[in-house]
Amino acid sequence: MFLTFLNFASRQGGADIQWKRHMYKRIAWSYYGRKRNCFRLSIRTVERALRYSTNSGKPKREFYNNIVKIRLEAACWEHGVLYDEFLKTLDESSIQLNRTTLQHLAIYEPRTFQSLCDFTVKRQGELGLKAATATTPSGVLTRGML
Amino acid sequence: MSSSSIPSTFLKNVLNNGIGRYVCQLQRITFVFCKQKGDSRGTRDFIENKLLDFTNSNPGVAVYLQPRNNRSPKLVAEYLNGGRESIVTAKMSDDEIYKWLEHLRGRSGIKIARIRKPQHTENPSVQGVWHPFTNKDSSLNKTQFPIQELSEVPHEITTTDKLLEIAKKLREADVSMKE
Numbered sequence: 001m002f003l004t005f006l007n008f009a010s011r012q013g014g015a016d017i018q019w020k021r022h023m024y025k026r027i028a029w030s031y032y033g034r035k036r037n038c039f040r041l042s043i044r045t046v047e048r049a050l051r052y053s054t055n056s057g058k059p060k061r062e063f064y065n066n067i068v069k070i071r072l073e074a075a076c077w078e079h080g081v082l083y084d085e086f087l088k089t090l091d092e093s094s095i096q097l098n099r100t101t102l103q104h105l106a107i108y109e110p111r112t113f114q115s116l117c118d119f120t121v122k123r124q125g126e127l128g129l130k131a132a133t134a135t136t137p138s139g140v141l142t143r144g145m146l
Numbered sequence: 147m148s149s150s151s152i153p154s155t156f157l158k159n160v161l162n163n164g165i166g167r168y169v170c171q172l173q174r175i176t177f178v179f180c181k182q183k184g185d186s187r188g189t190r191d192f193i194e195n196k197l198l199d200f201t202n203s204n205p206g207v208a209v210y211l212q213p214r215n216n217r218s219p220k221l222v223a224e225y226l227n228g229g230r231e232s233i234v235t236a237k238m239s240d241d242e243i244y245k246w247l248e249h250l251r252g253r254s255g256i257k258i259a260r261i262r263k264p265q266h267t268e269n270p271s272v273q274g275v276w277h278p279f280t281n282k283d284s285s286l287n288k289t290q291f292p293i294q295e296l297s298e299v300p301h302e303i304t305t306t307d308k309l310l311e312i313a314k315k316l317r318e319a320d321v322s323m324k325e
Contacts, residue, residue: 027151053148079280108271110280 068103075106079117089120155259157266158225171225171254172255174208177245179219185236192240195281200247207251217237229255 020040028035028042035042073083090097106113136142177193179186184211193211201209221243222232231253233246279286
């Protein structure tokens with residue numbers, strides 16, 4: 001007798017359905033009315049809630065990165081350095097500190113951050129003197145005037 | 147929504163355990179099992195063969211055996227901070243139970259939840275936390291506010307001033323033309 005079709009058609013061998021219902025009940029504990037207690041009704045709300053909770057990944061990262069940027073900008077500005085130049089100079093000098101760490105230093109170790117800013121200022125000054133002797137970048141026509 | 151049902155916590159340790167001395171946080175472990183049922187076979191085997199090794203290597207942990215008829219076997223761990231963990235050991239082999247036991251031994255009583263940050267410190271600052279006067283001149287500590295000089299509006303040439311100047315010049319030019 002052809003039984004394989006029945007094997008495919010029937011739902012056997014999975015976990016006890018009560019586990020899933022228990023999970024949904026745990027998530028729906030604060031909902032209003034029968035959504036809280038009845039599985040068939042709470043599926044609709046819980047699954048939407050879980051889906052919506054995945055929305056926050058990218059905006060959350062952007063939000064916190066923006067805060068870090070604002071903090072670093074303000075901290076550099078206090079010591080008279082521009083944010084972009086500060087990061088660029090650190091990168092060129094192989095000081096591999098990421099923005100989160102720099103922001104942490106600016107808040108909790110202000111003197112260390114000050115020394116980093118002073119270093120960048122000094123380094124930019126050195127580069128300024130060397131710029132005259134350095135090769136001009138490609139695509140710039142100076143006609144020998146610089 | 148999920149945050150209320152899927153809780154998250156900051157990294158915690160029980161009384162800085164491990165920084166100086168390490169104290170095993172497991173206070174007592176209870177084996178609930180049935181003497182007859184097949185579910186408890188692994189538990190019974192474990193109790194016969196491997197339990198004494200465990201007790202000898204962990205003298206600080208109190209072990210209780212609760213043979214209860216027709217109940218599913220459980221492993222209940224209680225911790226020094228009052229936390230409690232139970233694991234249903236139905237149909238587990240004695241090796242599996244040993245692994246779970248070792249897992250429970252290594253834990254503190256803190257509940258497992260999503261850890262928000264992988265670091266935690268009570269003393270984040272050595273040099274002192276930044277405040278608005280950190281990078282300002284320390285003579286400000288002894289100044290009396292308000293300061294007249296700082297309260298004055300700085301004189302900048304406004305557009306009105308410029309227009310008035312232009313108008314004045316035009317009037318002078320007019321007068322000299324008429325003359």
